[in-house]
Each structure stands twice: as C-alpha cells, then as structure tokens.
Amino acid sequence: MPQNTQQKYSLIEHLLFPPTRLNASKLKNQLNGKVVLITGASYGIGENLSRLLAHTNAHLILVGRTTEKLIEVQKSIQNEGGSAEIFPVDLRNDDEIQSLIRHLNALPRLDVFVNNAGKSIRRPLVESLDRYHDFSRTMAINYEAPVKLMLALLPQLQKSQGHVINISAINVLMAPAPYWAAYQASKTAFDQWFRSATPEIEHLKINTSIIYLPLVKTRMIAPTSSYDKMPAMTPEHVAKIIGKCIVNKKRIHKPWWSFFGELGSVLFRRTWARMARNRIKSSR
Template sequence: MAPRLPRLPKVVSRPIGTVTRLANTPMGNAGSYRPVYGTHLLDRVINGPRSLEGAVAGKVILITGASSGIGLATAERIGSAGGTVVLVARGKEKLDEAKASVEARGGTAHVHPTDLSDLEAIDRLADDVIAAYGQVDVLINNAGRSIRRSVALSYDRFHDFERTMQLNYFAPLRLILKLLPGMRERRSGHVINVSSIGVQTKVPRFGAYIASKAALDTLSDAIQAEAHDDNIRFTTVHMPLVRTPMIAPTTLYDKFPTLTPEQASDVLANAITYRPRRLGSPIGQVAAFADALNPQVMDAVRNRGYHMFPDSKAAKGTPDTKHSDAEIGRAGETFARMTRGVHW
C-alpha cells in the first residue's frame, strides 16, 4: 500500500469575518495545500517513505532570504532535522537573530550577510561558503521581490522590472552558476526555487514579478535536462500566497486566505525530502491546465479579478484616506476563497 501523504497543519490567520474563517479552514487537498503532483506521487510509491532527517543529515543547505518569513521557518525546520544551514540575507542583525533561533532548536547555522542585488557580492558569497564548508548540497533560492502594480501605473517605471528581474532571476542564476559545477563533479545536488502560483495563474498586476519567476522556472527546466545524468535535481515550488512582510503593504490581503510561513516551510521540507520536479497547490495546477486548454476563458477570469481587486494606495503612491485597501466587499472575499492562495 502506498504511504499516506502527510497533511500540512491547519491554516491560522487573524479572523476577519465568517467568509475568511471558512476560507482558512482546510477542506481536502485544496484546503490543506497538500502538494499534489503526478510524478511526486509516483516518486513516493517507487521510493517509499523518506524523512527530512535522512535528507539533510550531514549536508549543507544554503537558504537565501533566511532572516524572516519562509526562509527563517525553513532554516529552523532543517536545523532541527540535523542539517547545517547557511543563512543569507542583506541584514546581519536579523541574520544573527535567525541563527540564534535555529540554534535554540538544536540546529547548526552560519551567517553570511549578502546584498543579492550585487552580482560580485554573490560571487564572493559562493567562494566563501565553499571555502568554509567545502560544498553546498542543497541550494534554496527563496529571496524575492514582489511588485503589485497594474501596467497602467508602470509605463514610466521600467526600473520596477529591472529590480525585480535582478533579485528574482539574475541573483539565483548567479548562485546556480557558481554552485552547480561542484554539484556535478560530486554527482549530487539539489536546487529548490521558490516560485509562485502566479506563474501558473498569470494574475494581473504582477507582470514584473511572475515574469521574473517564470524566467527562473524555464531556465531550471533547461539546466535539469543537461544535469539529469549527474544526479542533480531542480525543484520548482509554485508557492501560494504566504503571510509574510512582503505582502504587508497590500492591506486587502488581510481578507485573503493564506499560508503561514511555517506551513510554507512544510512544503519546502517536503521538496527537500522527496526531490520532486515541481510542487504546487491544486488550484494552481488546475489554472495552468485550463489556461493551456482555453486561454480566452482564463483571460476572462483574470480580468474579473483585475477589476475586483484594485491597485493599492502604495502602488498608486497616494496618501492614506478614510477607506482601507481591505474593503473589497463580500463578492471579493468569496472570489478570494474560490481561488484560495492566488495573489490577485
């Protein structure tokens, strides 16, 4: 009998009305965000049960964006399981706090403050890490920049696209190019890219963000074909909406069902343990399949979301008024529940 898939813990968020409480109550696969993917299930059947402890024992795992949110929760999880985590982010103070948190759980962590917008700094990071620890067994490209702004407000903001591409695409690419040769030489390695459900759903207002994530997704697919014989695995995680500081400026997300960073770390722990090619929530996979069959229908759905959830005050650059961005109405809350995890 095939092993049962583990459930992620119940979604916990600040209760905001009956609709939101219902939307945050797990109901089957869609409610728990249990990663369901055909090859993933086949992998589990063929290889049987595995453990995170077995996957990270004696290994060095480098995590970008490790000072808070998903990165921190994942570092704590890996450290508790016996892996050595290399924590990378810009601010040393917050990284030191993250290191202390990992060590408080019995883990081993090392701090490497790095500005990932600086390509030469990334090169120094990779060289320092290899010199200090010998190798990197698992690279988790988690750091990212998200911009929620309609194209109508972006005509004179080409720099938004440049900065997003720099952090979400060029930075992880630079790390891959620095660390992949050692992985191929050892014939062992794993690269995990934290992508977005937006790449599957192609949501409006996130053109800069999802384009940068899609670039890394497709690049990794191409490299995977070349490194297949070297026992290197690339895993793309199409992560649904997670309640982190990155989404805080968009206050309407207070009424959206989201994952907690701890639940997101469960997904990444699953990725490390089973090394699937892709992981994603059911709604993202359904959207990608529907878009492949009939993009015109999905265009209409996306246009509906575009009109239902307007640009935020932060995107417009306007001062706060008596009306909050979060006032999306009952129809908006219902639409968010029906498309749970999608960042409109």
C-alpha cells in the first residue's frame, strides 16, 4: 500500500491537502468478500483507487475504454494478491452500457459503486459553434451514464445494503468559470441528481457519499497549461480519501477550505462575474 502520498507536495499543497489517515486493516475488513465496481479505472484516480484496493479481499470490476490499460491495472492487482476483472466499455454508448448492466445484474452481489469515470473539456464558446458534440458527449459520460448505472444497480445495492460514492468536483459548489460550460453543466447535473435522489437511495438502506475534489494531478488537467503551477492533489492521495470514505461512510467530503470558496461565490458573485468578463476581454 502506498505509504506517503504527500511526498510530491509543495508547502502550500501540504496546507491545502493535509494527510489522510487511512486505516488499512479497517478497509480490508470492510471489503472482505465484497464486490466493488470502479468506473474510470484505467487512468488517474480510478487507477490509483484500484491499486489501493488490491490490498483488500474485494473483487474489483474495472471499467474504462482502454483495454490495454485495464489489463495492465488488472495484472498489477493480481500480482499484489488482489482479485479483479475488467469490462472495457464506452459508457457513452447505450448498447455497451446495457451489456455492462446485464453483466453486473448477473453477479451474485454488488456492494460498492464508485462513480468516477469522467471527461472534462475547456473550450471557449466561439470555438465551439460547430461542436455541439462537446456538450452532448460530456453530458453522456458525466450525467447520463451514472444515472443509467444508478437506476439499474439500485436493486443489487439494496440487497447488499451497499454504498455509492460519487466523485464530484468542488467547481459545482462555486461560481462557474468561463470556457468550462460543458464540464461544469454535466458535473453539476449529476451532483444535483444525486443530491436530490440521496434521501430515496438512503431509504433503501444504501449508503451514499459525495467527494468534492479540487484539482488533481491526472491527465485530465494536463491540457490546461494554466494549471501547471496551481496546487493540486495527487491521485494516490484521492484514492486514500475514497478508501477512508468506504470505511467511515462519510456522506460528504470536501477540502477544509472549500467553505470559503462557497461563501465567496455567494458574497462576491458580482465581483466574480466582472472578473470573468474582464478576463474574456483581455484574452481577445
């Protein structure tokens, strides 16, 4: 199990992202004999979570599009003594997601669903005039796919009194930023869906958690050069947070400082909107 997920942090990152103490034996006990579905297990946060859970006795179902990468993750889990199967699928494709659902519903049990697969796009509107697909594709993966999976898996999760963990972004709690309309709208849509459905899901005795993440150093943020020098978590650290959430079933996890951002988004809404307009003007 990775020992120190913070070795790569700067001083400011240490302050923003304090260490997460994960009790490995509690995680192991919690997942003993359980089945865990992780979407987006081929890269980034999902890959790191899968590698972390290799040290438990859970059976992992790894979902993503990139078969070679899923095989690589599966092999490394098996080398560590863990158990995993892969299911390569494009979650935006209805036929493919239905075949995944049939497979999952035929399993004897399903205990934990980590809704992690996602796609971000940063693009100015003026460069998107002939790119409606940017908006429909982000909705398909970030909103429609998890809704379809949730609806299909509720009976299984109810039977096992399971746990759903939604990997969200702190952006959805704060004032939106220009250029991010496609990502922001799709992540916010599922966040709203999930929060609205939570009392009904919990009534079925299924635990729910939402993890609101700040920037994380994965390939998702690599194309945005302005993020290069911004504080960001490591995906190993995020995996530990998810692991801890599996143990303590915390309903909402967000960085300690997100409260100030949320408050600022309300109090300084107009200032933020003016700054956004000025930014667009100066970039022309």
